[in-house]
Amino acid sequence: MLRACTQILAGMLFLAGCQNSAVDPYLDWPVEGSYFPYIYTPETDLQDYELVRFETETWDPAVDFDMVTGYAKKAIYHRPGAPLESVEHFKSMRRQIPRLAEGARLSFVGDLLWVGDNWSAFALPTAGLFDGDLRIGNLETPTSPLHTTDRSQMGLYQFNSPVEMLDGLPLDVLQLNNNHSLDFDDQALEATVAEVEKRGFVHTGFENHAIVSVKDLEIALLSYTWGINRRDISSSHELFVVPFGHIDQDIDLTALIEDVVQARAQVDSVVVLVHWGFEYEYYPDPHFMVLARAIITAGADLVVGQGPHTLQPAEICHVNQPDKIPDLGTCSIRTADGQPRTAAVLYSLGNFSTFQDTLPLRSGMIATVSLNPDVSGLEWLPTIMLYQPVPTVEALDDHLDNWAINQESERLDDHLGTRWKRK
Numbered sequence: 001m002l003r004a005c006t007q008i009l010a011g012m013l014f015l016a017g018c019q020n021s022a023v024d025p026y027l028d029w030p031v032e033g034s035y036f037p038y039i040y041t042p043e044t045d046l047q048d049y050e051l052v053r054f055e056t057e058t059w060d061p062a063v064d065f066d067m068v069t070g071y072a073k074k075a076i077y078h079r080p081g082a083p084l085e086s087v088e089h090f091k092s093m094r095r096q097i098p099r100l101a102e103g104a105r106l107s108f109v110g111d112l113l114w115v116g117d118n119w120s121a122f123a124l125p126t127a128g129l130f131d132g133d134l135r136i137g138n139l140e141t142p143t144s145p146l147h148t149t150d151r152s153q154m155g156l157y158q159f160n161s162p163v164e165m166l167d168g169l170p171l172d173v174l175q176l177n178n179n180h181s182l183d184f185d186d187q188a189l190e191a192t193v194a195e196v197e198k199r200g201f202v203h204t205g206f207e208n209h210a211i212v213s214v215k216d217l218e219i220a221l222l223s224y225t226w227g228i229n230r231r232d233i234s235s236s237h238e239l240f241v242v243p244f245g246h247i248d249q250d251i252d253l254t255a256l257i258e259d260v261v262q263a264r265a266q267v268d269s270v271v272v273l274v275h276w277g278f279e280y281e282y283y284p285d286p287h288f289m290v291l292a293r294a295i296i297t298a299g300a301d302l303v304v305g306q307g308p309h310t311l312q313p314a315e316i317c318h319v320n321q322p323d324k325i326p327d328l329g330t331c332s333i334r335t336a337d338g339q340p341r342t343a344a345v346l347y348s349l350g351n352f353s354t355f356q357d358t359l360p361l362r363s364g365m366i367a368t369v370s371l372n373p374d375v376s377g378l379e380w381l382p383t384i385m386l387y388q389p390v391p392t393v394e395a396l397d398d399h400l401d402n403w404a405i406n407q408e409s410e411r412l413d414d415h416l417g418t419r420w421k422r423k
Helices: 002-010 065-077 084-093 124-129 186-198 254-264 286-298 403-416
Strands: 104-112 134-139 173-175 202-204 210-214 217-225 269-275 302-306 311-319 331-333 341-349 351-353 363-371 375-386 392-395
Touching (some): 104 210, 104 217, 104 341, 124 375, 124 392, 202 210, 202 217, 254 286, 302 363, 311 363, 311 403, 341 363, 341 375, 363 403, 375 403
Parallel strands (some): 104 351, 134 173, 302 341
Antiparallel strands (some): 311 341, 363 375, 375 392
């Protein structure tokens, strides 16, 4: 019988007597693509504005005014729901996320989009809240001293903040590629890069990606954006554009995957920063969950997203761990190298700063991840953008005496889970 089994295995055929975990520990795994998030039940009874998604790049705001109107409503009312499978998946996932552990600690915040006043001090109240060895955020606006900072002279979705905004940022690394990178032109982008470098920030997503040393680890910070708002401008610079939002299409991840594979061979940990997702939505569309699995399969340990301006749930993914069978409530991936590791996806960190009014858009998080060298734990701390008495970003839970903020805190606890919330 043993010889027969050996011969059959050699010929890539399997008999029932040979199908056990000693032969192939993955025999109980379903066929890839036959389970969530590859298969799910689409939402129904949505409001028209909930269906408007700019990142699909299928409509032009200069022409499609009905879409612009719908998008404005979405910015006010948002899209709180998701397919039933998504809700159940993240409900299960909230119980699985491990708390922060030993290792190199990286703290992340989402979009930096402050175009009001108090520029040099608005983020200073959060300086003591970061507990990472390295602090990373997405600069969602140019900071060019060569261009106007007068909002009345800019387009509706066009931004440029005074360079003083950079002075009070309690961060070490800035992502520079996002849909606002070319809100003016290459000159503004180049001026922004110069100001960022003048202040000693490491940056990623402009011409090159970054590699940083944290404790004993070499960590790659690879950065990509779904697109650029100014479709009338063609940059001479590499901004690593991947059209993540082209839903129902085959997204070409070739360049991204090649970058991840190359980095995997050179460093201890690979972090992929993605400016993606659909704005004003509380859950990642399953489309992005499929993309995240492809990025992790290529070799990423951590995927960190921003762009939706709302906080979205996180996910732990088991790589080459055959006892973790992929299904609803479990992210499990098999790769060619067979090396077991744990990866994570932070789908959207929300806004670290904003001029928008609704509480879900004024809320963000400081997310800290421990790498050892794969993901060993996560932690989140909610923040809130306040406008009175002066514009500041502060710890959300310091303002629970405000009824509305208290309600938002309870919503976030339920939405993200308290297992990995900082105590």
